[in-house]
Amino acid sequence: MRGTGVFQETSARPCTEAVPFSHLSLELGHLYMEDFAEGPERLHANFAAVRPWVEAARCSVPAPPDGKRPRVSTCFLVDDYFSRLATPAELLPALLKAAERAGLTIDYLARESGCAAADPGRPEGGGLAEAVLGRLVETPPPGSKGFRPPLSRTGWLTNGRRAPAQRTGAALNSAASWQPPSETGARGHSVFVDVELWDESAGRRTWSCAFLAAVWQLARLGLLRDNGKAVLTPTPWDRSGFPDDWDALPPLLRLNSSAAPFSAYYTCSVLPARFLPVEHAVRVILEQTHVDSGALGQFVERSGGEEFTVPPGVVERTSYVFPPGL
Template identity: 40%
Template sequence: MSAAADAGARYGAGDWTYRETTAEPRTEAVPYAHLSVLLGRFGPADLAGVGTGGAAADAAAERLRDHFARVVPLYRAARAQVTGDAQGAPARPRVSRCVVFDDSGPSANGVPPADAIAVLGAAAHAAGLPLDHLIKESGRGPADADAGDGRSQAAAPEGGGADIGALLHGRLVPEPAVGGNGARPAPAVDHRLSNGVRPSRPGTSEAMAPGARWAPPLEIGARRHSVFLDTPLWQDNPVSGTRRWSAPLLLAAWQLLRLGLLRDHGGVVRRPVPYASAAPPERWDDLPALVQLADRAAPFCAYRTFSVLDGGALPAAHAARVVLTHTAADPGALRQSAERAAAEGIALPPSPADRIGYAFTRAGPGGDAV
């Protein structure tokens, strides 16, 4: 009997399947912390005076120290909940700490990155919360700086790479029409996304029909009372031809990145880049999108996230949740995170939106910028 016939006899001639290995995208593994804590969102106004010396610099440093001091009890409460998730509660849970900087607009470069990182790091350290990572909200690295907001560049994920806004937008799944039977495709997601049915508008054929009345907006899946939300996803500049992603969409994108669930064909989209403190860039455009500040930082990705934001960011967080509930996360990454968590005795909610927690503080850093 030939080798081929022997193989057919042993394994069954009809069971052989040939396929290209490249047809099955591989989900790249990432290290996981138990919890990722965002200690605050900061904009140029929050860092006004930093690096100038004198009273203005001292006042900025004092504001930041006050902010991180108010975050300490919230951080401790979030960290304590990690041990409740595991059957064998970890004696030393892996918790990563990060901050986000609003680098949109030319005013961002009014505060050099080195000065901002120094004063943020010192204030956080004084509160006992040394920083592991710094996030640039735009998600753009040096390779993207000349392309404008929302343009993808062929670059390594460490520096910039695939546009995180475009990646998330490509995974949005719109709600089916209320009362539909599935015969008609759901409306395509455009530059806005809502959690229900928008109100009827005067002047439409439906509104002009005999007996037609104005109908209020309706939240799909409302609990007793309908809370309708309609959020923008981007804004195009007709002059420059560039696109700027909205704050809620970027917040949702970074939540998925912190959960390790936003991928590009299974690959990691943003990797932490060690901070080059010896030769820091002078512009935020020249800084990587995700910077590792600590030599022995906890993993950036985590099973859950907890974010401390100013109370003024509550609408953006609500809108970000709507975006996340309409997002089809990478199935391989979802499976990977669930399996890794289960191996540590941690049961994760199936929906990424339910792995996210917030605490909102009184007026402070980032309140006017979201």
């Protein structure tokens, strides 16, 4: 008897575009537009506080088996999504000068709006954030009976079981009816997190900072593809200056022509402590993201070929530093 396998033309399966990898992608900070409005000294103080931790992060990268120095690239994410108080031409030269003054080099500059929709030609609501949303797979908590609406409708993602809603007056009067939320896989006690992925107003969706930061982490890890094609790829800076319109600036700009690759096996972000809750939410999102299998396969193959040990989980490849006083 002949087999019943399913045959498919090779051309029907999109090839997964390869991307080069550094050993570490090192984020030199993330500031709001309000921080930039405080002037050059605020920017310099930020980078001066970041620098010693940057050096420590560089030294923490395991030496490759070939004896060469680890490949480390630096990046900076500018918030042009939630507010635009100044133009790129006004803001970016001061940013680069402040980093240089502190002894730091920004290899790659990214726009946060690029994490929402990297392709300006796509219709409203499309782009990277929409693609990553389609890859979220909620982890059902133990004992769950599927009573809660899907995240595609609510815009909320959790790391466990929410407290049941009280529906009757009798239930409100009974202390025994209350049940606390619980974290899936908690070690001893729960740290329950309910993450808002977006909200909507007048039919327009606004992605949350936490969700865009999760997209940013996946991009830095080289795990994003669109029908096999690499996305958020660096555009070389021709040093002719910066435009007066944020939308005229590429989503990801390579400022340093000799920089190591943007994507990396590991990421480390040096951030103000106010971002700690956001990054906790990022980890909840990453733990429930189904990564493109082709991109993940390339990641594993490339790191294995270099005999460079990489943890199997995406979350384990991300790390953070929250310096005091930053």
